Amino acid sequence: xxxxxxxxxxxxxxxxxxxxxxxxxxxxxxxxxxxxxxxxxxxxxxxxxxxxxxxxxxxxxxxxxxxxxxxxxxxxxxxxxxxxxxxxxxxxxxxxxxxxxxxxxxxxxxxxxxxxxxxxxxxxxxxxxxxxxxxxxxxxxxxxxxxxxxxxxxxxxxxxxxxxxxxxxxxxxxxxxxxxxxxxxxxxxxxxxxxxxxxxxxxxxxxxxxxxxxxxxxxxxxxxxxxxxxxxxxx
Amino acid sequence: xxxxxxxxxxxxxxxxxxxxxxxxxxxxxxxxxxxxxxxxxxxxxxxxxxxxxxxxxxxxxxxxxxxxxxxxxxxxxxxxxxxxxxxxxxxxxxxxxxxxxxxxxxxxxxxxxxxxxxxxxxxxxxxxxxxxxxxxxxxxxxxxxxxxxxxxxxxxxxxxxxxxxxxxxxxxxxxxxxxxxxxxxxxxxxxxxxxxxxxxxxxxxxxxxxxxxxxxxxxxxxxxxxxxxxxxxxx
Amino acid sequence: xxxxxxxxxxxxxxxxxxxxxxxxxxxxxxxxxxxxxxxxxxxxxxxxxxxxxxxxxxxxxxxxxxxxxxxxxxxxxxxxxxxxxxxxxxxxxxxxxxxxxxxxxxxxxxxxxxxxxxxxxxxxxxxxxxxxxxxxxxxxxxxxxxxxxxxxxxxxxxxxxxxxxxxxxxxxxxxxxxxxxxxxxxxxxxxxxxxxxxxxxxxxxxxxxxxxxxxxxxxxxxxxxxxxxxxxxxx
Amino acid sequence: xxxxxxxxxxxxxxxxxxxxxxxxxxxxxxxxxxxxxxxxxxxxxxxxxxxxxxxxxxxxxxxxxxxxxxxxxxxxxxxxxxxxxxxxxxxxxxxxxxxxxxxxxxxxxxxxxxxxxxxxxxxxxxxxxxxxxxxxxxxxxxxxxxxxxxxxxxxxxxxxxxxxxxxxxxxxxxxxxxxxxxxxxxxxxxxxxxxxxxxxxxxxxxxxxxxxxxxxxxxxxxxxxxxxxxxxxxx
Numbered sequence: 001x002x003x004x005x006x007x008x009x010x011x012x013x014x015x016x017x018x019x020x021x022x023x024x025x026x027x028x029x030x031x032x033x034x035x036x037x038x039x040x041x042x043x044x045x046x047x048x049x050x051x052x053x054x055x056x057x058x059x060x061x062x063x064x065x066x067x068x069x070x071x072x073x074x075x076x077x078x079x080x081x082x083x084x085x086x087x088x089x090x091x092x093x094x095x096x097x098x099x100x101x102x103x104x105x106x107x108x109x110x111x112x113x114x115x116x117x118x119x120x121x122x123x124x125x126x127x128x129x130x131x132x133x134x135x136x137x138x139x140x141x142x143x144x145x146x147x148x149x150x151x152x153x154x155x156x157x158x159x160x161x162x163x164x165x166x167x168x169x170x171x172x173x174x175x176x177x178x179x180x181x182x183x184x185x186x187x188x189x190x191x192x193x194x195x196x197x198x199x200x201x202x203x204x205x206x207x208x209x210x211x212x213x214x215x216x217x218x219x220x221x222x223x224x225x226x227x228x229x230x231x232x233x234x235x
Numbered sequence: 236x237x238x239x240x241x242x243x244x245x246x247x248x249x250x251x252x253x254x255x256x257x258x259x260x261x262x263x264x265x266x267x268x269x270x271x272x273x274x275x276x277x278x279x280x281x282x283x284x285x286x287x288x289x290x291x292x293x294x295x296x297x298x299x300x301x302x303x304x305x306x307x308x309x310x311x312x313x314x315x316x317x318x319x320x321x322x323x324x325x326x327x328x329x330x331x332x333x334x335x336x337x338x339x340x341x342x343x344x345x346x347x348x349x350x351x352x353x354x355x356x357x358x359x360x361x362x363x364x365x366x367x368x369x370x371x372x373x374x375x376x377x378x379x380x381x382x383x384x385x386x387x388x389x390x391x392x393x394x395x396x397x398x399x400x401x402x403x404x405x406x407x408x409x410x411x412x413x414x415x416x417x418x419x420x421x422x423x424x425x426x427x428x429x430x431x432x433x434x435x436x437x438x439x440x441x442x443x444x445x446x447x448x449x450x451x452x453x454x455x456x457x458x459x460x461x462x463x464x465x466x467x468x469x470x
Numbered sequence: 471x472x473x474x475x476x477x478x479x480x481x482x483x484x485x486x487x488x489x490x491x492x493x494x495x496x497x498x499x500x501x502x503x504x505x506x507x508x509x510x511x512x513x514x515x516x517x518x519x520x521x522x523x524x525x526x527x528x529x530x531x532x533x534x535x536x537x538x539x540x541x542x543x544x545x546x547x548x549x550x551x552x553x554x555x556x557x558x559x560x561x562x563x564x565x566x567x568x569x570x571x572x573x574x575x576x577x578x579x580x581x582x583x584x585x586x587x588x589x590x591x592x593x594x595x596x597x598x599x600x601x602x603x604x605x606x607x608x609x610x611x612x613x614x615x616x617x618x619x620x621x622x623x624x625x626x627x628x629x630x631x632x633x634x635x636x637x638x639x640x641x642x643x644x645x646x647x648x649x650x651x652x653x654x655x656x657x658x659x660x661x662x663x664x665x666x667x668x669x670x671x672x673x674x675x676x677x678x679x680x681x682x683x684x685x686x687x688x689x690x691x692x693x694x695x696x697x698x699x700x701x702x703x704x705x
Numbered sequence: 706x707x708x709x710x711x712x713x714x715x716x717x718x719x720x721x722x723x724x725x726x727x728x729x730x731x732x733x734x735x736x737x738x739x740x741x742x743x744x745x746x747x748x749x750x751x752x753x754x755x756x757x758x759x760x761x762x763x764x765x766x767x768x769x770x771x772x773x774x775x776x777x778x779x780x781x782x783x784x785x786x787x788x789x790x791x792x793x794x795x796x797x798x799x800x801x802x803x804x805x806x807x808x809x810x811x812x813x814x815x816x817x818x819x820x821x822x823x824x825x826x827x828x829x830x831x832x833x834x835x836x837x838x839x840x841x842x843x844x845x846x847x848x849x850x851x852x853x854x855x856x857x858x859x860x861x862x863x864x865x866x867x868x869x870x871x872x873x874x875x876x877x878x879x880x881x882x883x884x885x886x887x888x889x890x891x892x893x894x895x896x897x898x899x900x901x902x903x904x905x906x907x908x909x910x911x912x913x914x915x916x917x918x919x920x921x922x923x924x925x926x927x928x929x930x931x932x933x934x935x936x937x938x939x940x
């Protein structure tokens with residue numbers, strides 16, 4: 001869970017675990033302090049209550065409870081910031097993936113954000129019905145793509161339980177990222193080109209090579225005249 | 236943990252558990268909604284992380300971590316309020332009792348409150364060193380007495396592990412409460428009169444007879460021309 | 471969670487929560503001592519790790535982990551018995567319901583039992599594929615019916631999220647129980663008669679009226695010349 | 706928490722975390738399988754319920770509950786072994802350190818072991834009152850020393866919160882270990898020679914360099930004609 005000081009210098013927005021799948025109060029406090037020191041915008045990374053499974057296991061939780069869980073986690077994280085506000089919310093793991101396919105869940109997540117702070121931005125999978133639901137509800141949404149994840153031809157992420165779901169070759173990760181931003185397409189596991197709009201590119205701070213990857217990606221973006229801005233200036 | 240709708244009509248400030256010793260997100264959300272409906276001011280009731288022991292067991296936690304735990308819990312609760320603010324913080328159980336005797340812990344608790352929101356009020360045991368520490372740090376403090384707890388001659392609470400620590404006779408509870416407010420004294424278990432300043436009287440919402448007791452106490456106070464005000468108007 | 475001393479005198483087998491959805495070590499120890507005092511046979515009631523949801527929420531957990539979770543919980547409970555052995559295992563809540571429809575999960579549960587103690591009995595829903603899977607694996611199985619739960623025409627339980635899923639009228643509960651045992655049928659919510667084999671009738675110790683219901687049911691069974699025996703003498 | 710396959714080849718007894726401070730069911734299952742594969746004897750490493758603090762924080766828990774917690778954890782671990790039995794119990798962290806100074810706690814730990822399996826061995830700090838208490842209760846005790854921990858002149862361990870509490874220089878660790886076994890003495894932080902009886906030497910599997918240290922120590926012991934035997938053959 002180390003949001004490494006080296007990684008944080010190469011990103012503009014950080015998703016911080018809030019204790020339900022990882023992270024604890026002291027780690028959250030230090031991560032927020034580190035992010036503020038480097039002017040990195042902060043977002044909550046709320047999860048189902050599943051420490052044992054790192055929040056990656058589908059759970060069938062009542063949407064009203066998911067909503068309360070998100071408000072709880074976002075509130076807890078925001079308390080560590082100097083302005084008592086967050087830039088965005090990005091649900092973690094199974095909650096994120098289930099929201100892509102479950103409109104009721106998607107709606108509850110959006111309600112939680114609006115109820116906590118109507119100016120907050122939702123980070124949601126580009127091309128998903130979830131993005132539409134959020135926009136219809138008047139929520140600010142940033143469309144998200146994943147630097148190191150394989151995608152299906154319908155634009156959803158290949159499940160982590162499948163081989164090849166995570167791309168480990170960093171030059172491939174960089175090429176795919178550039179293509180998503182510059183050409184608006186990504187190649188699916190079936191070999192088809194999928195159109196994507198990319199407001200935000202997700203990197204995982206806890207994977208080996210995260211520091212180098214974040215640095216290379218930033219350098220390539222700058223070299224290719226791609227501006228890297230905080231979400232608040234885009235959405 | 237039911238902060239009963241009937242009890243809530245007889246109090247002016249509620250201490251709400253924040254998930255570390257009791258309570259969960261959905262219950263917190265509903266309790267906040269109920270309190271706001273009856274214009275009852277809200278305070279966080281943070282605890283050590285000890286669900287198994289209901290937060291009543293002394294723990295030797297690093298003060299920096301206690302501080303982070305309090306900010307986390309206060310933030311989580313405040314997120315459910317319509318104004319995203321709390322009136323006060325009252326540590327629960329062992330954290331409260333240890334703070335009475337441990338200046339480092341007391342100081343960390345005060346720092347947590349000041350860091351989260353410097354306008355919040357601390358509820359702390361009347362007559363304790365903790366009250367002085369808080370005042371010296373510039374914190375708003377409400378001095379608290381307990382309606383149904385026996386006290387030692389030094390003004391500390393008789394430990395729950397001792398027989399007679401909780402007074403169950405409601406007319407005795409009411410007499411002691413009136414005397415604390417009107418005469419500024421309470422009789423200790425050793426039979427001595429202890430001077431107390433009482434800004435706030437603590438009732439436990441989860442004990443049998445809580446509804447009747449809260450109602451009788453309120454009636455007796457009104458009958459005795461004692462004004463019952465929110466903490467914010469006193470401190 | 472009180473496995474009430476009055477209820478325990480009217481049953482022959484107890485399902486004891488093992489800490490994953492309810493119960494803790496001290497409560498388990500006392501419950502085992504109480505059951506042994508009244509010669510009630512003991513079974514583990516393992517659950518998904520979901521204290522917040524009382525184990526009632528479907529979770530998508532790897533079967534290998536479910537297996538390990540069951541062995542862990544059964545081992546923990548058995549340690550409190552005087553013979554360090556259990557009579558049976560009955561999965562709780564969502565784990566039980568998902569096993570009825572998921573052969574892989576059903577198989578993992580059976581493997582867990584066989585690996586821990588091949589003489590233990592599985593309590594599984596009468597008429598389910600799960601019962602067949604267990605029998606094919608050489609496991610001792612007791613077919614279970616529920617005294618107070620409505621059933622669908624395919625023999626599965628009506629989900630707790632549906633109205634009418636739990637029958638609260640005790641005379642109806644008793645009539646349905648007698649009919650299941652004597653005639654081998656139960657009426658579904660759609661009004662159809664469903665054939666059932668009933669080795670064991672499940673009562674919930676934590677519902678209001680549990681004491682009276684268990685007593686009445688026992689009396690009616692005795693009056694109707696139905697023998698009530700420990701599972702080990704039936705299966 | 707990786708009980709590394711390389712470390713396990715250099716030890717004769719393993720202490721396995723049981724989920725209260727670290728470890729979960731699946732990891733416990735795999736660790737037991739690995740240990741049995743290399744004929745390493747298994748012991749429970751029960752802890753206070755304190756995942757957040759890795760079991761290292763003093764807690765004031767009722768001895769009856771500590772006893773139940775130990776039986777629970779030992780039972781859970783034993784369920785994964787092929788013989789459903791453990792060789793020993795070694796309390797973890799704060800529970801271990803508090804037992805050295807608290808006779809009531811020490812006694813409860815011994816009672817838990819006797820109640821679960823009267824043949825099990827307790828691992829307790831050499832020279833402590835706890836060892837005497839256990840022996841008086843008829844428990845088999847192995848006197849334990851620590852390879853990499855500094856000791857006070859009264860034989861207790863220097864607290865982890867003090868600098869120098871853990872010795873990182875592996876040649877010093879080896880020299881101290883050899884001296885404890887061969888000469889029966891260890892030098893305290895105050896420079897005094899403390900007499901120690903060493904039945905067992907504790908290594909930490911999760912510290913950097915654990916593999917190399919365990920290998921070197923084993924080699925040095927063999928070279929010095931010190932036999933390394935399972936606890937069961939010594940006590």
